[in-house]
Amino acid sequence: MVVLPVPAEVSVILLDVEGTTTPIAFVKAEEDSHLDGAVPIPAWSGSGGDDPQRTIQAVVDNVCWQMALDRKTTALKQLQGHMWRAAFAAGRVKAEFFEDVVPAVRKWREAGMKVYIYSSGSVEAQKLLFGHSTEGDILELVDGHFDTKIGHKVESESYRKIASSIGCATNNILFLTDVTLEASAAEEADVHVAVVVRPGNAGLTDDEKTYYSLITSFSELYLPSSA
Numbered sequence: 125m126v127v128l129p130v131p132a133e134v135s136v137i138l139l140d141v142e143g144t145t146t147p148i149a150f151v152k153a154e155e156d157s158h159l160d161g162a163v164p165i166p167a168w169s170g171s172g173g174d175d176p177q178r179t180i181q182a183v184v185d186n187v188c189w190q191m192a193l194d195r196k197t198t199a200l201k202q203l204q205g206h207m208w209r210a211a212f213a214a215g216r217v218k219a220e221f222f223e224d225v226v227p228a229v230r231k232w233r234e235a236g237m238k239v240y241i242y243s244s245g246s247v248e249a250q251k252l253l254f255g256h257s258t259e260g261d262i263l264e265l266v267d268g269h270f271d272t273k274i275g276h277k278v279e280s281e282s283y284r285k286i287a288s289s290i291g292c293a294t295n296n297i298l299f300l301t302d303v304t305l306e307a308s309a310a311e312e313a314d315v316h317v318a319v320v321v322r323p324g325n326a327g328l329t330d331d332e333k334t335y336y337s338l339i340t341s342f343s344e345l346y347l348p349s350s351a
Contacts, residue, residue, distance in 0.1 A: 127346045135237060139242070145225045147220060243269075277309065278306055283299070283315045318337045
């Protein structure tokens with residue numbers, strides 16, 4: 125098994141969600157299907173019986189179009205969080221985590237590590253996932269949550285803001301993500317990074333495989349402080 129030592133100065137583990145802690149929940153369409161134009165939302169004049177319904181349907185179609193493209197806008201992710209709330213509350217949906225995630229997070233916390241989440245999904249959606257999972261309510265394992273309100277995940281300044289919010293230096297953080305653009309942005313901020321390779325994730329180039337530290341399971345992380 126691959127073993128990746130965690131640098132001694134690391135006291136915080138920052139986790140991406142989709143493709144890192146949880147399986148990617150959708151199948152990406154072929155690139156050609158992404159060439160469709162935006163779905164416009166017509167202006168509502170306030171007169172005419174059909175206008176409200178036409179506008180509502182146009183909004184729904186526009187949201188579905190954005191979701192099909194996996195847009196990372198804050199407003200869309202907040203809307204998805206509101207939609208998920210009803211489904212989770214009714215028990216129709218439970219979040220699925222990779223089997224290595226919860227045991228590893230428990231071990232990290234026992235070793236004195238802080239664990240935070242940074243996802244393009246809203247903080248509300250994150251809390252719903254961790255609060256309604258196949259492992260039960262595991263919110264107690266998470267010290268805090270960040271979404272794109274603090275900044276986009278491909279911008280290095282976002283990671284500096286997260287470190288400032290937590291009250292640590294950027295090099296005290298180890299960020300686990302499956303997206304190399306995010307990993308690169310974090311590295312620019314002097315954050316330690318490991319790229320997580322999971323079934324269903326996007327493939328990596330040979331250069332990416334060579335450059336980044338790769339893990340296929342959280343159990344491959346070795347904490348010297350817990351030895």
